Amino acid sequence: MARPVSYNVTQKPLERDISLANMPDGYQGQGFFASKMSDVVGLARKNSIWPLPFATSCCGIEFMATMASHYDLARFGSERLGFSPRQCDLLMVMGTIAKKMGPVVKQVYLQMAEPRWVIAVGACASSGGIFDTYSVLQGIDQVVPVDVYVPGCPPRPEAIIDGVMRIQDLIGKESIRRRNSDHYKNLLNSYGIQ
Numbered sequence: 001m002a003r004p005v006s007y008n009v010t011q012k013p014l015e016r017d018i019s020l021a022n023m024p025d026g027y028q029g030q031g032f033f034a035s036k037m038s039d040v041v042g043l044a045r046k047n048s049i050w051p052l053p054f055a056t057s058c059c060g061i062e063f064m065a066t067m068a069s070h071y072d073l074a075r076f077g078s079e080r081l082g083f084s085p086r087q088c089d090l091l092m093v094m095g096t097i098a099k100k101m102g103p104v105v106k107q108v109y110l111q112m113a114e115p116r117w118v119i120a121v122g123a124c125a126s127s128g129g130i131f132d133t134y135s136v137l138q139g140i141d142q143v144v145p146v147d148v149y150v151p152g153c154p155p156r157p158e159a160i161i162d163g164v165m166r167i168q169d170l171i172g173k174e175s176i177r178r179r180n181s182d183h184y185k186n187l188l189n190s191y192g193i194q
């Protein structure tokens, strides 16, 4: 007698559960699609970001919620967190950064390979937050260049996701040559980074 099977059976078409990435601009014909190299690289990069969470206090808890099943950052291709800077391309700094911690943030940034991006999550990482004191760094952009700032104390998971989506926009539109540009080199030089 056949067992009643209620699992592994899907009534709906699989496509409904999968959100496909938008194709880059290009030319399409029967059996071919042509686009720009930088658009294809951008498409791959933006949908496979590997974040490195650098969490020091309460904003880190919001990030935990962002990774958990309800908000599920995996939907954006970013479920693979890394704690080795060499394998990550997005540094997410979340929490109060003491001045003593500044060189550590910078060292982690330096250990990441190009291309790399940075999000300052929350008021503390962005500007020191309420801690206008002698011991707290008044924003991580004093030690590393920041691409996106997420406001809030703490920012809700939706705001963190919005920050990741802003980074995705940046990555998708970024030229693969940007890292060799004089503008970018000057930016790094201003932080004493070669």
Ligand code: SF4
Pocket: 057, 058, 059, 060, 094, 095, 096, 122, 123, 124, 125, 129, 152, 153, 154, 155
């Ligand atoms: S911004 Fe607010 S919630 Fe986030 S680390 Fe600072 S004090 Fe905590």
